Amino acid sequence: MTLLGLAFNSLRFRRGSFTATFVNVFLGAVVLMSFASLFDTAGGVGVSPADASSLTTIAGAVGGWGLVIVGFGVASTMNLSVRQRQAELALLKATGATPSQIGRMIIGEGVTVSILAALLGIVPAWLIGRAVLGALTSTDQVADDVAYRFGPLALIAGLSMTLLATVGATAITARQAGRVSAREALSQAATDGRSIGRGRIIAGSLLLVVGIACSLTTATVLKNEGFTTLSIAGQACIAAAIGLALLSPLALRGLIRPVDLATRPFTGAAGYLATTTIRERTRQTAAITMPVIILTGLAAGTIYIQKIQNAANAADGITVSADDKGVQTLNFIIVGMIALFAAIVLINNCVASLLARRQEFGVARKLGATPGQILRAVTFETMFAAASGLALGSISAAIGIAGFRYGRTGSVGPAIDAVPFLAIILTVAILTITASLSAAHRSLAVPMIQAAGTTRV
Amino acid sequence: MNAAQTDRMDILTSSDLTRHAMQDPLRVVGLTKTYGPPSNRVTALAGVTTSFAAGTFTAIMGPSGSGKTTLLQCASGLDRPTGGTVHVDGREFVQGGEAAATRFRRTRIGFVFQQYNLLPTLTALQNVTLPMRLAGRKVNRRQCMDLLEQVGLAGFVDRRPTELSGGQQQRVAIARALASRPSIVFADEPTGALDGTSAAEVLSLLRRAVDTYGQTMVMVTHDPIAAAFADSVVFLADGRIVGTMKNPSAAAVSEQMLRLDLARRNDGPR
C-alpha cells in the first residue's frame, strides 16, 4: 500500500479528529468566503465608487482578523490531531517510513480534508454573503441596485487561506515528527508540550504589545475619530487575545500549581489525575483554553466597547443615525460569526482531544479508576482550561476596553453592566462541559479491555 | 519446592470440587468466553473450572492463543465472561455496573498486565501509588519505595515510563500490583521482558509475597524455569485445562509441555 493509500486508510479510521478539522475548515471557509464575496460585489459593473468603498471597508475589516482567527483555529485543531498521532507516526518511522514520506502523508491528509471542506463551504458562504449585502442595502449603506456577486476573489480567499493554514500547521508538526527519533516521538506523545517554543513566546508577547499599543492610541491620539477609534479598540482586543492565546500554556503551567494545592483536599484521585495531565500535557489543555480566550476577548470586547460608545453618545446628546445603527448591527454580525467560529473550534477541540484519550482512560479503568472518577477528572481539566481561558480572555477584552473608555469618557473604571459578561461565562461553561463530558462518555462506553488496546503505553 | 508445601495445595479442576474450594479466595466455575459474531466465533475459554487456595502460587502455561490472558482477565473482573461464574473471597463477582465491579476488584486484586499499562504522564513511583489513590486509601510511600527497590529500580523512581527500558517498565508494573498487598495477584507473563537474573529476582519477590503475606498468586508464563517457582502448574490448551502438576520442576514442566504439544498435533489443530 502506498503512503497515500495509508493516509486514506487513516482518514477512515480516525473519523473523530478528521471531523473536527473538517468542521473547522468548513466554517472558517464560510466566514472568509462570505465576506470576501463583498470584494467581488464591489468590483461588479455599475457599482458606484462610494458603494464600492463601503463594501471593501467592511470586507477588509473582517478580512484581516477573521483570517488570523480562522487560521489560528484551523491550525490549533490540526495540530492537536497530528500531535495525538505522534506515537502512530513514530511506529511508521520505526517500520521504515522516511521523514519526507511521513510529511507527505500528514500534509496529504490535511489537504484532502481541507479542500473537501472548503468546497462544501461555497454554497453557505454564497447565501450568507447575499444576506450580508441585503443587510447593507436595507440600512442604506449601499445603493439598492448593487447586485450580489460571488466570484474569483471569494474562492481564492476561501480556498487559499484555509489551505495555507492547513499546510502551515501540518508542515510544522510533520517537520517535528520527522526530525525526532521514533523513541523520542513516543516520549513526546506521552508528555506533550513540556517545552514551549521560543518563537511562540516571542510572537505572543509581540501581539500582546500590539494590543496594548492599539489601546493606548485609542486613549490618546486617536480618541475622537469615530468608527476608526471603535475599530482600533476592537483590534486591540483581538491582538491581545491572540497574543495571550499563544502564551496560554505558560499561564496554565503557572496556574496549575496553586490550583492543585488549593483543591487537593476535595478532589481526591480525580483531581490528582487531572492535575498531572494538565502539567504533563499542557498543550492538550491549551487547545481548550485558546478558543475560550478568543471567544471571550472578542465578544466581551465588542459588546462593552459598543455599550460605552452608545452611553457616551447619549451623554453628549448625539442622536444615533440610521447609518450608525447599521454599522453597529453589521459589527455585531461580523463579531458574532467569528465568535461562533471560535465556539465551534472550542467544541471540536474538546471532543477531538477526549475521544483520542479513549485508550488512556481504558488503562486508568483497568488500574481501578471508576467511570465516575474519570468523568470527574475530565470535568476538573475542562473547567480549569475554560476558567483560565475566561480569565485571560477578560484581560484581553479589558485591554481594549480600558483604552477606549479613557479616550471616550476620561475614566477607566470598570464597565457597569455585568449581564453580557455573565452570559459569556455561562455560554463558555455550558459549551465546554457538555462537549467534554459527552465525548468522555463516549470514550467510556467501550469495554475497558478493548479501550485500553494492546499498546504498551 | 519443599514437601511441606504439598498439603497446602489444592488446585482443583473440572469435577473434583471439595468443600475446601468454597473458602478459597478465588474460584472460577464453568468459565467460558467467546469473541466475535456468531458467523466467526472464536472460543477463547471453553469452560474452565478451578480454584486457587489462599497463600498458593500457581503458574498457568499453554501455547500462545490458548486463552491464558483471557482467563486472567475474566477471573480478575477486568472482562465479562460469556458464561460461568467467578467467586472472590467466597462472594460471587458482581457483574453489574462497571463502577461497582471496579470498587470490588481494586481493593482485592492486583494485576501485572502483559502490556504493562503504565500511565505515561506519571513517574514510576506515581504509577505504583496510583491504584491506592484511586481506591481512596492512604498512600504508603515508604512501602512503595521499598518495592521499587526490591525490583531493582531504586534509582529510577522519578523517571517516566518512556524514559525506562521495557524490562524496567515491567518491573514498575510488578511493584504496582503488589503495592497495596491485595489478597490475589494476577501476573500475565511478568518476566517476559526480563533477563535471567532480573527474572529470578522478580520471581523470588512474588514467592516472598506468597510466603510472607499469604497472598494468592496466579502467574501466566511460557518459561519452565519461572513455572518452577510456583507450587503448581495448570496447563491450558484451546481454552480448556488439559493438565495440572504439583511441585513442578523446570525439567518436568518442559517434558509435560512437549507431551501436550505432541498430543495436540496428533489430534490435529481444531
Ligand SMILES: Nc1ncnc2c1ncn2[C@@H]1O[C@H](COP(=O)(O)OP(=O)(O)OP(=O)(O)O)[C@@H](O)[C@H]1O
Ligand atoms: N478481542 C478479541 N477478539 C477476538 N478474538 C480474541 C480477542 N482477544 C483474544 N482473542 C482470541 O482468543 C484466544 C485467546 O487469547 P489470549 O490472549 O487469551 O491468549 P494467550 O494464551 O494469552 O496467548 P499469548 O501467550 O500469546 O499471550 C486467541 O485465539 C485470540 O486470538
Ligand SMILES: [Mg+2]
Ligand atoms: Mg496473553
